[in-house]
Structure formats: C-alpha cells, structure tokens
Amino acid sequence: MTEANYAYEGLDRLLHERARLSILTALMTTGSGRSFADLKRLCELTDGNLGRHLEILREARLVTISRRGRGRTAESTVKLSAGGRRAFLGYLEELERVLRDARGGESADGEAAYA
Amino acid sequence: MTEANYAYEGLDRLLHERARLSILTALMTTGSGRSFADLKRLCELTDGNLGRHLEILREARLVTISRRGRGRTAESTVKLSAGGRRAFLGYLEELERVLRDARGGESADGEAAYA
Numbered sequence: 496m497t498e499a500n501y502a503y504e505g506l507d508r509l510l511h512e513r514a515r516l517s518i519l520t521a522l523m524t525t526g527s528g529r530s531f532a533d534l535k536r537l538c539e540l541t542d543g544n545l546g547r548h549l550e551i552l553r554e555a556r557l558v559t560i561s562r563r564g565r566g567r568t569a570e571s572t573v574k575l576s577a578g579g580r581r582a583f584l585g586y587l588e589e590l591e592r593v594l595r596d597a598r599g600g601e602s603a604d605g606e607a608a609y610a
Numbered sequence: 611m612t613e614a615n616y617a618y619e620g621l622d623r624l625l626h627e628r629a630r631l632s633i634l635t636a637l638m639t640t641g642s643g644r645s646f647a648d649l650k651r652l653c654e655l656t657d658g659n660l661g662r663h664l665e666i667l668r669e670a671r672l673v674t675i676s677r678r679g680r681g682r683t684a685e686s687t688v689k690l691s692a693g694g695r696r697a698f699l700g701y702l703e704e705l706e707r708v709l710r711d712a713r714g715g716e717s718a719d720g721e722a723a724y725a
Binding site for chain 1: 615616617618619621623626628631632633634635636638639652653654655698702705706708709711712713714
C-alpha cells in the first residue's frame with residue numbers, strides 16, 4: 496500500500512497562480528481566442544497585471560499573442576497554444592485530485608472532531 | 611444575463627498557495643489532527659517550509675497547534691480550526707467552479723481551433 500500523498504506536484508506555480516489560472520480558464524472556454532480588453536474585464540485585472548501575466552504565459556509558450564492593426568487602434572488576440580492546452584488539462588486533473596482528497600475527508604470524522 | 615466572470619475572488623491566496631493547500635487537504639482528511647512529522651512527510655515539505663506555512667495558517671486562525679512533552683521529545687499536533695474548515699470548504703467550492711468552467715469549455719470549439 497502506498498501512503499497517501501498530498502504534495503500535489505502537478506500544481507505548477509506557473510498555472511496555479513490565481514490571475515494566471517483565471518486567464519487560462521477564460522481562454523479555455525473559447526477556441527477563437529480573446530482580446531486583451533475582454534480578458535481584462537473577464538478576469539478583473541488591471542492593464543499592468545494582465546500584461547505582466549500574459550508575458551509570463553507567453554514566455555512559457557502556453558499562449559500566443561497576435562496583434563492586428565497599428566498604434567492606438569491595434570488589438571491583441573490571446574489564444575491558448577496546443578502545449579498550453581495540454582499543460583492546463585494536466586493541471587486540471589491534479590486539481591480534481593485535490594478536490595477528491597479533500598471532499599473524501601469531509602465527513603471522515605464528523606463535525607465533532609473539529610474544535 | 612450576467613456576463614461570465616473568471617476572476618475567482620474566492621481563491622484566497624492564503625489557502626490557494628500550493629504548500630498551504632497541501633497542508634489543509636492533509637488536515638481535512640483526518641479529524642484527530644496530524645503531527646508535524648506526518649505533515650512533513652505527507653506534504654513533502656522541509657522543516658523550515660512547513661514551519662513557515664503553519665505559522666501563517668495559525669496566525670490566520672485556520673489551524674491550531676498543540677504541543678505535548680518537552681524539549682527534543684515534544685510533539686506538535688496540528689488541527690484545522692472550525693473557522694479553518696469553513697474557510698477551506700468555501701475555497702473548495704470556488705475550486706469546483708474553476709473546474710466546471712474550464713471543463714465546460716474543453717470541447718466548446720473542438721481541437722482544430724487550437725494552433
């Protein structure tokens with residue numbers, strides 16, 4: 496019997512950080528990508544924060560960013576890359592494991608055991 | 611119709627950080643608490659890291675730590691507090707929302723849309 500393990504190494508900080516998890520989920524729910532403005536609104540992030548987290552995701556090749564137009568009217572479209580989608584699906588599996596573990600223990604010893 | 615929102619404000623950094631999420635899940639699966647040594651092994655944390663995260667959780671009143679014995683043979687037992695358990699259950703609900711959202715989008719536009 497292997498001992499239970501709660502280390503959850505699959506919760507890579509790159510994807511687990513709340514703002515990035517938020518961005519990745521917003522991208523997962525569309526195949527056509529999302530504009531910078533849409534992500535800002537959907538994830539409730541400031542320009543600076545969104546830009547910083549997208550740069551981290553882009554450098555890790557989890558998302559692609561394409562620009563259309565020039566100057567003030569330019570619009571960026573952000574998409575999950577194929578690798579980003581795979582990585583995020585792996586992360587979601589680990590997240591499901593956390594939930595199964597935690598929910599499994601929920602009723603283990605009854606409320607009375609908690610002070 | 612309210613617009614979808616992916617900000618996930620319920621993912622409080624206090625509980626979402628991987629090491630603390632690991633500790634809280636390990637505590638959720640038992641009503642009688644866990645020793646420092648057990649948590650170290652189950653969560654694969656160093657003495658220093660475990661001590662630091664437990665201190666953060668204790669200061670936030672999410673866990674209680676009791677000591678038995680003295681000096682080198684003393685043993686600490688860590689338990690979820692009632693408030694900690696409530697907070698963690700609320701966190702888990704938000705985590706389930708992330709999974710529902712992300713899984714819902716999984717097949718939305720088909721694989722072909724991802725470059």
